[in-house]
Amino acid sequence: MLNRASEATNMLKEHIENNDVIRLISHNDADGISAAAVIANALKEEGAQFHTTIVPRLKDDVVNQLRHEQYNLFIFSDMGSAYIRELNSFKSDVIVADHHQVSDVEADSNLVHVNPHLFEIDGSKDLSGAGSAYLTVRDLNKKHLAYFALTGAFGDMQGQDGFTGVNSFIVNDAKESGTLEIHEGLKTVSKASEPLNKSLAYTFSPALPGISGDLEGATEFLEKIGLSYGIKFSDLADEEKDVLKDELIKINPDIFGDCFTIPKEIPLLRDLEEYAYILDACGKNKKAGLGLSIAIGERERILEVALDLQRKYRNQILKGLSWIKREGAVGLNSIQYLYTEDKVLKSVMGTIASIGLSVELLDNSKPVLGLSRLHNDIKISGRTTREMVDKGVNLGKALNDSSKNFGGQGGGHDIAAGAMIPYESKDFFLKLVDEMVEYQLNNNS
Numbered sequence: 001m002l003n004r005a006s007e008a009t010n011m012l013k014e015h016i017e018n019n020d021v022i023r024l025i026s027h028n029d030a031d032g033i034s035a036a037a038v039i040a041n042a043l044k045e046e047g048a049q050f051h052t053t054i055v056p057r058l059k060d061d062v063v064n065q066l067r068h069e070q071y072n073l074f075i076f077s078d079m080g081s082a083y084i085r086e087l088n089s090f091k092s093d094v095i096v097a098d099h100h101q102v103s104d105v106e107a108d109s110n111l112v113h114v115n116p117h118l119f120e121i122d123g124s125k126d127l128s129g130a131g132s133a134y135l136t137v138r139d140l141n142k143k144h145l146a147y148f149a150l151t152g153a154f155g156d157m158q159g160q161d162g163f164t165g166v167n168s169f170i171v172n173d174a175k176e177s178g179t180l181e182i183h184e185g186l187k188t189v190s191k192a193s194e195p196l197n198k199s200l201a202y203t204f205s206p207a208l209p210g211i212s213g214d215l216e217g218a219t220e221f222l223e224k225i226g227l228s229y230g231i232k233f234s235d236l237a238d239e240e241k242d243v244l245k246d247e248l249i250k251i252n253p254d255i256f257g258d259c260f261t262i263p264k265e266i267p268l269l270r271d272l273e274e275y276a277y278i279l280d281a282c283g284k285n286k287k288a289g290l291g292l293s294i295a296i297g298e299r300e301r302i303l304e305v306a307l308d309l310q311r312k313y314r315n316q317i318l319k320g321l322s323w324i325k326r327e328g329a330v331g332l333n334s335i336q337y338l339y340t341e342d343k344v345l346k347s348v349m350g351t352i353a354s355i356g357l358s359v360e361l362l363d364n365s366k367p368v369l370g371l372s373r374l375h376n377d378i379k380i381s382g383r384t385t386r387e388m389v390d391k392g393v394n395l396g397k398a399l400n401d402s403s404k405n406f407g408g409q410g411g412g413h414d415i416a417a418g419a420m421i422p423y424e425s426k427d428f429f430l431k432l433v434d435e436m437v438e439y440q441l442n443n444n445s
């Protein structure tokens, strides 16, 4: 895998030396923004010119449009592995740094394909898209950018239970470069910017059942243990911090553990995981460019706008979770689903499906499909747990195979995947996915 990444670095170097303007295309989630940030920062440092576009997903029309652009090097990050056949036919050089599931199409000589799945490394757990992107610039002496690979991993929910595989190799790079510190602490969010009840309600990972995503629950909890909910964590006395820690550990021991910080960053961005959540909020609010601006070093007003977005986004998640709490999911044999036509709920469907499982609002023995109606189509966000994946569930495969049956498209990871299908196939589609997941569970070897 590292050799393949070095091939990509060599290709990149050649184009930098030729003073080529490099075309960068990345995904619009926290991982994709982090991937773009690694490459953009590296190119900036090397004095190279580049042109970046962040897109929600790679589609035929996007690829065909890019094909006609006059660039000598295209880099696709956190996407592209599903389009190797099309990218092979580009006249220019192409680097794909992705971690989504791969097909069996081999790369031609104009293309370097960096993807953990090609090397039997689990791209849903051990390396993110930003991680693949980092490996492609690592040989340019860029260990000080390694932490962006980790914001990407957090964005894709890979670091929350501790980093493994190539991710932990990257943690070492980041530590070695002096840009990352790890210390034990309480893993609640916004310690210095939000009152305690909100800080707890906004803490989704690790999940605190009854508190995460539930402002009333968080407030009651604080009243019960005798702490004022309006005060910020950073303003608590040491003994109060200890009380909070002891009480939270009773709910979920994982709440106390390794915190990853970037000491050179401003306080708001110093916590790596929160950095990822800010990028996530930018992406989810269709402001991925704003997230990228922050990641390449813009501050002040830009950051305020991003924080407003984050506040708005967190409140949407809270709204979504209380909807799940109120309505529940529809259960089939082996899966369950949520369905909405509400604009706000649609925008957070994938997120509330994941959090709903982790805070136990949803039955976590059944994968959940979040269905959002978009005119004549339905967008599907599928989520399940690591435990169900170990039992054989592969949502990426189930959504890919089933959506094709109805003229739609889908794919992703075993644990998290998406699809788009025509609205009229909704019920047949659900039935088919239900059967496929049942089959996966019964045929797990």
Ligand SMILES: [Mn+2]
Pocket: 031, 032, 078, 099, 128, 129, 130, 156
């Ligand atoms: Mn990703």
